Amino acid sequence: VTNWSEAAGQRLTEEPVSTKSSGRSGKALPSGGRPSRASVASAIGTAIPPIWFVLALTFAIVVWRNPLFAEPLSLMSFLKRSAPLVVLALGQLFVVVAGELDLSVGALVTASVVIAARLGQGDPHRTWWIVLLLLGFGLLVGLLNGAVTTLLKVPSFITTLGTMLVLNGAVFLWTGGSPTGSLAANLREAGRGAVQGVPWVEQVPYAVLVALVAGSVAYLLLHRTRFGHRVFATGGGPRTAWLSGVDTRRVRTATFVISALSAVCAAVLLAGFAGLSANAGEGYEFQAIAAVVFGGAALGGGKGRVSAALGGALTLSLLFTLLNVLGFAKPLRDSVEGLTLIAAAAFTAYRLRRPR
Amino acid sequence: VSALAARLPRLRAGRSSLPVWLVLAGVFVVGWIVVDASGGRFLAVTNLQNIAQRSVALGLVAVGQALVVLAGSLDLSVAYTISIAAVVSSVVMAGDPGRVGGGVAAGLGVGAAIGLVNGLVITLLRVNAFVATFGVSLVARGVLNATFDNFAGAVPKQFQSLGYDAVVGVPVSVFLLAGVVAGAWWLVHRTRFGYHVYAVGGNPEVARLSGIRVNRTLLVVHVLCGLCAALSGLFLASRLGSGAPWVGPDGGYDLESIAVVVLGGVALTGGKGRLLGAISAVLMFAVFDSVFNSFEASPFLRTLVRGVIIVGAVALYARRGGQDTP
Numbered sequence: 001v002t003n004w005s006e007a008a009g010q011r012l013t014e015e016p017v018s019t020k021s022s023g024r025s026g027k028a029l030p031s032g033g034r035p036s037r038a039s040v041a042s043a044i045g046t047a048i049p050p051i052w053f054v055l056a057l058t059f060a061i062v063v064w065r066n067p068l069f070a071e072p073l074s075l076m077s078f079l080k081r082s083a084p085l086v087v088l089a090l091g092q093l094f095v096v097v098a099g100e101l102d103l104s105v106g107a108l109v110t111a112s113v114v115i116a117a118r119l120g121q122g123d124p125h126r127t128w129w130i131v132l133l134l135l136g137f138g139l140l141v142g143l144l145n146g147a148v149t150t151l152l153k154v155p156s157f158i159t160t161l162g163t164m165l166v167l168n169g170a171v172f173l174w175t176g177g178s179p180t181g182s183l184a185a186n187l188r189e190a191g192r193g194a195v196q197g198v199p200w201v202e203q204v205p206y207a208v209l210v211a212l213v214a215g216s217v218a219y220l221l222l223h224r225t226r227f228g229h230r231v232f233a234t235g236g237g238p239r240t241a242w243l244s245g246v247d248t249r250r251v252r253t254a255t256f257v258i259s260a261l262s263a264v265c266a267a268v269l270l271a272g273f274a275g276l277s278a279n280a281g282e283g284y285e286f287q288a289i290a291a292v293v294f295g296g297a298a299l300g301g302g303k304g305r306v307s308a309a310l311g312g313a314l315t316l317s318l319l320f321t322l323l324n325v326l327g328f329a330k331p332l333r334d335s336v337e338g339l340t341l342i343a344a345a346a347f348t349a350y351r352l353r354r355p356r
Numbered sequence: 357v358s359a360l361a362a363r364l365p366r367l368r369a370g371r372s373s374l375p376v377w378l379v380l381a382g383v384f385v386v387g388w389i390v391v392d393a394s395g396g397r398f399l400a401v402t403n404l405q406n407i408a409q410r411s412v413a414l415g416l417v418a419v420g421q422a423l424v425v426l427a428g429s430l431d432l433s434v435a436y437t438i439s440i441a442a443v444v445s446s447v448v449m450a451g452d453p454g455r456v457g458g459g460v461a462a463g464l465g466v467g468a469a470i471g472l473v474n475g476l477v478i479t480l481l482r483v484n485a486f487v488a489t490f491g492v493s494l495v496a497r498g499v500l501n502a503t504f505d506n507f508a509g510a511v512p513k514q515f516q517s518l519g520y521d522a523v524v525g526v527p528v529s530v531f532l533l534a535g536v537v538a539g540a541w542w543l544v545h546r547t548r549f550g551y552h553v554y555a556v557g558g559n560p561e562v563a564r565l566s567g568i569r570v571n572r573t574l575l576v577v578h579v580l581c582g583l584c585a586a587l588s589g590l591f592l593a594s595r596l597g598s599g600a601p602w603v604g605p606d607g608g609y610d611l612e613s614i615a616v617v618v619l620g621g622v623a624l625t626g627g628k629g630r631l632l633g634a635i636s637a638v639l640m641f642a643v644f645d646s647v648f649n650s651f652e653a654s655p656f657l658r659t660l661v662r663g664v665i666i667v668g669a670v671a672l673y674a675r676r677g678g679q680d681t682p
Contacts, residue, residue, distance in 0.1 A: 299484040
């Protein structure tokens with residue numbers, strides 16, 4: 001099945017522009033071709049994750065069908081709406097690179113929003129300690145996920161599924177079925193407010209700034225620190241990493257904590273522009289995983305990039321906008337998302353099968 | 357006692373589902389005591405029938421899911437497969453007793469087709485099973501919701517007997533589940549194909565080098581899983597009298613079926629565990645539901661307790677299995 005001999009001697013040779021079509025069937029790309037062009041593509045391909053070309057293409061189509069989308073205001077509003085997913089995807093990326101999955105983030109988002117409303121009761125003076133409390137809560141959930149996965153040796157799929165059930169059950173048991181209380185105005189400001197009077201773009205939503213900071217921190221942490229190397233080592237080969245002196249249990253626990261904290265952060269943003277609801281975080285766990293997969297990370301660990309996950313989250317978000325612009329019936333958007341997800345994963349699998 | 361002693365080595369090696377059945381017996385007895393102590397009648401025929409009925413829908417899916425998980429894969433698309441099979445079969449039947457056969461065939465056909473697509477995406481495109489079946493599930497959800505938004509079709513009275521009738525006190529559907537379980541048990545534990553499933557789940561590369569057609573094995577288990585989910589859809593259609601597009605996802609059958617399979621002692625990494633363990637876990641869930649219902653406990657408490665039980669049980673297995681790699 002592999003075409004190693006054919007592709008031997010070539011580095012990453014995919015043509016970025018043809019990303020989508022080649023993803024659909026693994027054999028669409030001939031592995032031969034002109035070496036000079038291939039090496040150019042290779043240089044570009046390693047510098048810029050292929051998903052960014054898909055993102056650019058999707059963006060071009062959206063703007064072509066709806067020129068208003070390129071206006072600074074609507075562009076910023078799109079970025080604001082994507083910010084929670086971006087933050088969640090960045091958190092999930094750490095877990096996925098370490099070879100695990102976190103299914104509990106959606107429930108944690110819901111829990112955070114509901115807790116903030118219930119304890120805050122709309123009182124702006126309580127906002128600071130509520131945010132601190134939520135971060136502490138996220139830390140606790142992350143530590144719990146990590147401890148159960150690494151010390152009790154429960155597969156992370158089951159651990160985080162359990163956490164999801166417990167959080168969903170506990171939060172609504174506490175509030176009696178429907179969320180009560182209200183969100184303080186200054187808490188919501190983080191999600192819906194903006195820095196006004198910025199040249200070129202008029203305004204920059206706080207959510208976009210938060211996503212930018214989160215992206216930078218994630219980039220530094222994953223690609224520029226010793227901890228990041230350990231995350232890759234843990235996901236790439238846990239046994240090898242362990243024997244090389246990496247405390248893989250601690251590393252994996254840390255990734256769960258990062259993911260949980262990102263969920264709390266996303267919850268605050270989401271509370272801002274979406275408000276209080278019992279299903280605030282519903283489905284976000286799968287969307288975050290989908291965004292990471294879009295970005296070419298391999299489930300199973302050891303592969304992934306922050307810039308690609310960022311591109312994946314934005315692409316997923318933009319895909320919804322595109323389907324909306326093209327006038328797809330709402331249910332069919334799920335179908336398109338599913339097909340694109342499979343195509344992206346197939347493309348990644350195809351790429352990983354070829355020698356670098 | 358000697359019979360038990362003879363089984364001990366198998367028990368230690370995790371090749372028996374006996375511990376799970378013992379836990380089930382314990383849960384059953386505790387449920388009995390708790391419910392009867394609070395003035396209920398746990399052993400009433402209607403209650404036992406309820407427990408059995410409740411097990412059928414999840415049990416059918418769990419059989420298919422167990423096959424897939426044993427082979428080292430996973431199927432997140434079962435919930436929508438259930439819905440599509442339920443809707444398609446009831447639309448084809450359209451309340452006409454003469455078209456029951458056609459409706460059943462159509463439902464099973466759709467289930468097998470979805471399973472086949474899952475298998476093809478996993479084996480040919482080499483997509484991780486989680487992503488592949490989740491993607492297929494999204495596609496199925498879109499198609500389903502774009503086509504139907506309410507009860508569709510109708511099943512004739514005769515077909516409803518599958519959901520409601522009982523023979524000497526045992527619901528007809530229980531016979532269906534027993535038949536499917538027996539067939540799957542024979543397939544997994546008594547045929548060459550069953551050994552292939554374990555081999556592929558244990559280590560696909562070693563299985564391939566041993567001359568096993570890994571891709572074909574994966575394709576077959578995924579088709580069988582689709583068929584099992586479709587059977588569950590048929591059962592639910594006969595219960596409701598019509599196909600409801602929300603019947604699968606609302607029941608949470610995707611994650612729940614994986615949970616019971618793992619609760620039954622099947623390793624999520626594949627190649628380890630017994631089919632009957634999954635079935636006893638299904639019964640355990642049904643007993644829990646019945647106890648919670650008799651106390652009219654909050655559904656949220658039920659969700660919470662389930663989460664704790666699933667994680668706790670799997671932690672116990674991990675302890676028993678004693679894997680040293682951190």
